[in-house]
Amino acid sequence: MSAIHYPGASLKPHRDESLLNGHLWIFSGALQQPPRWVENGGVLDIKSATGKFVARGYYNANTDIAVRILTHDFEEDIDLEFLRRRIHSAVALREVFDPEQTNAYRLINSEGDGLPGLVVDRYADILVAQIHTAGMEQLRPLVIEALMQETGARGILLRNDGQSRRREGLQIEEPTIAAGEVPEQVQVRENGVSFFIDFWQGQKTGFFLDQRDKREALRKYTRGKRVLNCFSYTGGFSVYAALNKPPAQVTSVDISAPAIDAARQIFEMNGLDTSAHQFVVADVFDYLEEAHSQGELFDVVVLDPPAFAKSQGARTQALKAYRRLNMLGMQVLKPGGILLTCSCSGVVGMDDLLGSVSLSAQRLQRSVQLLESYTHGVDHPIHIAMPETAYLKSIFCRVQ
Incomplete structure (x- = not known):
């Protein structure tokens, strides 16, 4: 007992x-x-x-x-050993990754790994943790101890700066080292591609790890093509396309100047000539409207926006934004071009995203072939009894 x-x-x-x-x-x-x-x-x-x-x-x-x-086990105490068991199980799942090719991934995915309120991303030998709930906050010292014991990490950075903490009655905190030592940045590998991660100031924990398999899937569509990557952040999709043989010519667009500067550095890190590509600081909607007015056309367009809706009340406006964005994306696509469009809004489902693409195509009198659809990667498991915790949808389409 x-x-x-x-x-x-x-x-x-x-x-x-x-x-x-x-x-x-x-x-x-x-x-x-x-x-x-x-x-x-x-x-x-x-x-x-x-x-x-x-x-x-x-x-x-x-x-x-x-x-x-x-x-659900009456005999299971909520203590250090409980946390070690859950973390050990999560570590075992991530052994699917070849560390020579990929050493950056989500290590703990909240409910999906049986630890509600805890998110931990691994970047080489550094862990970046986010505690979103009051219950996990109470367990913080034990969580840090268990993570160090089960992962052998060099250090743990706490990024408790998410707004969700306010709803739990918790304070927003500045990033802080919880254990060991944490450098300003670290270089990692993802599918053999090199990135440097700024986990102190970058979005989320420094990188969008949930798009790894979609970045890899994009490669086959971009050989020798002209590619537009919208909401490019630090150029994840962009560098995959540019590393192709023959290489793609990539335009990366993001409203954040520091993110665009980081994208240039990541291109250089991977031995790419930045002068062969474009890096644009701009609002994506404005950029797409201007590109359309100028008659610009691309072979591949990537639309990976931030969440347009973070609550059910914002869903209607979000769907309008997705329809507008997909229309603008299709307008700068060559006939037969590839559109990769994504949504990370939890209240917007896969059917909603498909519907937005379909309505956009109808208004433009385009026909669309659905080629591939993706949700979360292996390191972002979803508890099968909790489909509402799924959030990511990505679809590859051919637009005629």
Whole structure:
């Protein structure tokens, strides 16, 4: 039996079905009453309306998701060994990567790895962690200790600067070293391509690791082609295309000047002549409208925008933005060109993205062939009982 006695909370009748099916969230309306003597982030046992143990998780009275489940096993304490087991399992999954080719990937993907509220990305021997919830914040010292023990990392950087922490009643923090030593930047490999990562100031944890397989898939469409990479950030898709044989001629567009400067440096790191490519600091929508007015045409267009909707209330406006963006992208595509279009908005599904592309094509009187569709890579596993935690959609299309 569990060596620790945890406070308890009871569910309303018939509200334990999703938990028994493996779901990891309990909404506040499912509880008979708010648990007493449990601080936000504290661990508690969840019982059915008949008093039977159902699961163990951490509680937060400030959020709609009142409890996030950590285990369904009554005998499993939430301690250092628990965290080590979960991290060990996550490390084992990532052994699919050949470290000679790829040494940058997501190590812990929150609910997908059984550790709700924790995201950890690995860049060579440096870990960058993000703690999004009050419950995981309570476990922070044990999490850091378990990560160091199970990964042998040189250092861990905490990037607790995400706005989601405010919803949990947590402070936004400056990036800070949690363990070991962390340099300003590190060089990594992804599918044999070299990148340097600024995990102190870069977006997310420094790189968009969730697009790795899509960057690799793009290669075959870009040999000797003219490629436009919109929302290019530090040029992930761009450098893959430029390294092709014969190389693509790539135009990278991003509103961030530092990101465009970093893209140039990454091209040079990979032995590419930056004078053969264009690097443009501009608003993507403005750039596409201007390019269309000038009659510019590309063989391949990549549209990988930031999330247009971070809540259900923003969904309608987001769908309008995706339709507009895809129309603009198609207008600068040569007949028979390839469009890679993506959405990382969690409230926008794959069907929504396909619908946006279809409506855009109809308005332009274009026909579209769907060639490939992608979601998350192997290092971004999704808990099968929680499809709502999926967020990434990417489709390759041929536009006639």
